[in-house]
Amino acid sequence: MKLTLKHCKNYAKLLDAYSQFSPSPLSIKKFIDFGLNACETTSYIFLRKELPVRLANIMKEIALLPENLLRMPSVNAVHQWYMTSFREILEFEKMDDITPRNLRNFCDSIVKIRNRHSDVVETMAQGVIELKESHDVDQQTEHSIQYFLDRFYMSRISIRMLINQHTLLFGGQLERAPGPTQSKYIGCIDPHCNLVCVIKDAYENARFLCDQYYLDSPELIIEQHAINELKAESDVRIVYVPSHLYHMLFELFKNSMRAVMEYHGQNEQYPPIRLTISKGKEDVCLKLSDRGGGIPRSLHDQLFKYMYSTAPQPSKSDAHTVPLAGYGYGLPISRLYARYFHGDLVIMSCEGHGTDAVIYMKALSNEANELLPIFNKTTSKFYRTGY
Numbered sequence: 001m002k003l004t005l006k007h008c009k010n011y012a013k014l015l016d017a018y019s020q021f022s023p024s025p026l027s028i029k030k031f032i033d034f035g036l037n038a039c040e041t042t043s044y045i046f047l048r049k050e051l052p053v054r055l056a057n058i059m060k061e062i063a064l065l066p067e068n069l070l071r072m073p074s075v076n077a078v079h080q081w082y083m084t085s086f087r088e089i090l091e092f093e094k095m096d097d098i099t100p101r102n103l104r105n106f107c108d109s110i111v112k113i114r115n116r117h118s119d120v121v122e123t124m125a126q127g128v129i130e131l132k133e134s135h136d137v138d139q140q141t142e143h144s145i146q147y148f149l150d151r152f153y154m155s156r157i158s159i160r161m162l163i164n165q166h167t168l169l170f171g172g173q174l175e176r177a178p179g180p181t182q183s184k185y186i187g188c189i190d191p192h193c194n195l196v197c198v199i200k201d202a203y204e205n206a207r208f209l210c211d212q213y214y215l216d217s218p219e220l221i222i223e224q225h226a227i228n229e230l231k232a233e234s235d236v237r238i239v240y241v242p243s244h245l246y247h248m249l250f251e252l253f254k255n256s257m258r259a260v261m262e263y264h265g266q267n268e269q270y271p272p273i274r275l276t277i278s279k280g281k282e283d284v285c286l287k288l289s290d291r292g293g294g295i296p297r298s299l300h301d302q303l304f305k306y307m308y309s310t311a312p313q314p315s316k317s318d319a320h321t322v323p324l325a326g327y328g329y330g331l332p333i334s335r336l337y338a339r340y341f342h343g344d345l346v347i348m349s350c351e352g353h354g355t356d357a358v359i360y361m362k363a364l365s366n367e368a369n370e371l372l373p374i375f376n377k378t379t380s381k382f383y384r385t386g387y
């Protein structure tokens with residue numbers, strides 16, 4: 001649909017209108033309680049407002065990005081995807097009657113939006129590279145980009161969580177096996193997530209890559225400690241989104257394996273990665289400890305940067321020495337997944353020895369609230385002044 005000037009003015013007004021609302025954070029408990037007695041109409045009425053609110057809040061920040069970045073082809077493409085998705089979802093706010101047809105069209109529409117945005121992370125990374133290759137990037141711009149991308153990817157995690165819950169609960173794609181449903185999940189949430197199962201899955205997949213590249217890999221030793229409930233043989237469980245936890249663990253195992261294999265060279269015996277699971281009253285912690293020689297404290301912040309000011313582009317010729325500065329977004333986005341439900345991901349490295357990486361999660365699902373970026377005057381001020 002061609003956007004006339006009138007349309008653009010209308011959308012600018014709608015963007016302002018929806019960005020005046022703050023996103024409404026949900027806890028894992030609220031997701032579970034709703035999913036146990038799920039009503040599609042209730043979910044539709046909530047989402048047809050909440051999705052445009054969350055889109056509008058982050059779109060206002062996209063508009064505040066440095067001009068040079070906003071003009072990059074890849075960043076412009078992402079901006080267009082957001083405007084198209086915002087326009088499409090608003091169509092449902094205009095509908096008064098709620099019919100099975102409208103509910104089905106809504107489901108189809110949010111699946112289309114999810115698919116449209118599937119390559120946003122890679123496309124934004126390409127936009128940052130386009131900027132670096134065409135402009136000198138000062139420190140203020142780099143800080144603005146770091147600040148924006150943390151908020152932008154957190155917003156994207158939250159929007160995809162809402163879409164996934166609705167489409168998994170009501171999308172009807174999953175053919176239910178006859179008789180009592182086999183799936184214990186509530187949408188993408190596992191109410192009894194066995195941590196050891198997710199840990200072993202992430203470890204085996206990271207180990208496969210490590211074996212392919214280094215022809216060997218460090219072993220994994222797991223210890224579990226939990227107050228009260230843990231009997232000798234049972235595994236620690238938590239109400240969580242296994243795919244989020246897998247993403248974090250896979251990234252951390254890759255980093256530990258790379259450090260250990262690079263630090264110990266052609267050793268016959270590589271020191272194992274030790275993973276400690278602890279469940280307290282407030283926190284569930286997963287600590288990965290490796291003896292990969294660690295990194296200097298001065299480089300800690302580099303690990304979480306989306307943009308490298310100094311590291312050269314890794315040339316194909318020296319592919320065997322994978323630089324500290326990678327070009328993924330694995331670690332910063334893993335930290336966002338941990339923070340999304342009010343947890344955290346912390347790296348503590350001791351140069352000359354090794355690194356501890358700790359994933360903190362909330363033990364109680366009613367405390368695991370979404371952490372959502374909110375557009376307001378303070379946000380705008382940061383983009384203008386940098387603090």
Ligand SMILES: CS(=O)(=O)N1CCC(Oc2ccc(-c3c(C(=O)NC[C@H]4CC[C@H](C(=O)O)CC4)noc3-c3cc(Cl)c(O)cc3O)cc2)CC1
Pocket residue numbers: 252254255256257258259260290292293294295296299302303304305324325326327328329330331332347349354355356357
């Ligand atoms: C942005 S990203 O998400 O895409 N990503 C971040 C991750 C990065 O890869 C890695 C991997 C491992 C390491 C690493 C080293 C290491 O490498 N030491 C040796 C260098 C010490 C400085 C030395 C120098 O002075 O430059 C040059 C050698 N030591 O300890 C770790 C380590 C890190 C994490 Cl986070 C961990 O969880 C476990 C670990 O053992 C660093 C970087 C790709 C990019």
